[in-house]
Amino acid sequence: MTIRGAALIAGVYEHPRREIPDRTIPQIHAEVALGALADAGLALADVDGYFCAGDAPGFGPLSMAEYLGLHLSHVDSTETGGSSYLVHVAHAAQAIAAGKCRVALITLAGNPRSGGWERGAGFSKAPEAGFETPWGATIYAGYALAATRHMHEFGTTSAQLAEIKVAASVHAQHNRHAFLRDLVTVEQVLDSPLVADPLHRLDCCVITDGGGAIVVVAPEVARDLDRTCVKVLGAGEAPKHTNNGRIDLTHTGALWSGPRAFEEAGVTPADIDYASIYDSFTITVLVSIEDLGFCEKGKGGQFVAEGGLQAPYGRLPFNTDGGGLCNNHPANRGGMTKVVEAVRQLRGEAHPAVQVADCELALAHGTGGSLATRMGSATLVLGREDT
């Protein structure tokens, strides 16, 4: 079974706020759910499939289905960290293709900016916990381990990593909702304090409250909607772990999820007009574009330094909303907004300054977990409705 063309994204919504101290997390889930359904021209009563991940409080989809008043024939609470929502789009397409549901709703919400955040309480029970918690391994320090090794093997530089933040800031200046809207220079990134060598503060994504939602529908539902939809053409998912202590820090699961998605869609990296690339840190983007085949392994630094990521004219315009690095990283999970901006591009609804001309094929890629240990990589290839 293939999901190519089996389902379409009919609605998306990104919460406009970046600090939401006055609402509960379920309230934000409800708000973004209604936003995406309104975008599609559908109502909550139309939803028969529901998807959420670890950010959903309580008993996950059961608690949220009750809160929202949903009556469902399909639920899925796949958790791969920040990439979960890309996996959910793929799983929704699979469920729709199998006839399990017709209107799938995916929601994300959280408030780490105003409400604080700690690593999932469940981690202390993980079998690996005793061997990872005693060393002071912060999230950013883990990504720094990957950056150090990449620099060692390929000569990647901090200035090259900084170019990724610069490109994100070039895009974010056009997004009135972006958390950071100021243009930054390579020098400003390099002059910001080191948090864990070689990563500086400005190599890191923002921490924001917020959320988002996606509505995936069957083709017969899409036909009756007035809204321009986006086709799900291919998907790949790949967990990567420490591989019995033989971890290779220079690649991600994108090495496997990317080819799976391209093959299903029947396209190649060269065909992609726009890419949303998960950007928890600058190094996350660099390694991902190599693994996805947009450039040779080890040449990511050169690719980004040549302006490859800048819209609208770079070889691979990326994260035109400003990405997690500048715009939004709601609930410390950046996968949702990756899909949302890819849909905007394919609908021609990105900001005119960063809209890619004649954007027919987009890629959205997520990296959940950590480059330093275990991650969930997920890749989607999306196409304009008329492709």
Place this chain on the structure above:
Amino acid sequence: MTDLPEIAPAVTLETRPFWDATAEGRLILPRCNACSTVIWYPRLFCPSCASDDVSWVDAAGTGTVYSFTVVRKGQGPFAPAAPYVLAYVELDEGPRVMTNIVGCRPDDVTVGQRVVVTFADTGEATALYRFRPADR
């Protein structure tokens, strides 16, 4: 900057022998009796061949820095200890283990550096395996 905190690890039925050995100043590793693979992180299951026939062997306690970072901003109990070095050390037996490099200035650590194990008592019948430069 203070010394690194000695955070007692979570010990389970599977990892009790490993941590008991650290308290005696010994680094031991689980090895699969079916396929001879050295297993990391320690568990009584071989992820290479699915055998549960695992025994413990003494490690040389030496290795090479595979990657590292100088953490400038520590969190929680590690905040006062910054800057400190988080690293992956590739043991001579094969596994790459997460750890700290101690016994030198953080800025003196390099990828490829030879290191040897050293133990820090947690006060709870376990000790943390850290590494220091072999030439010190």
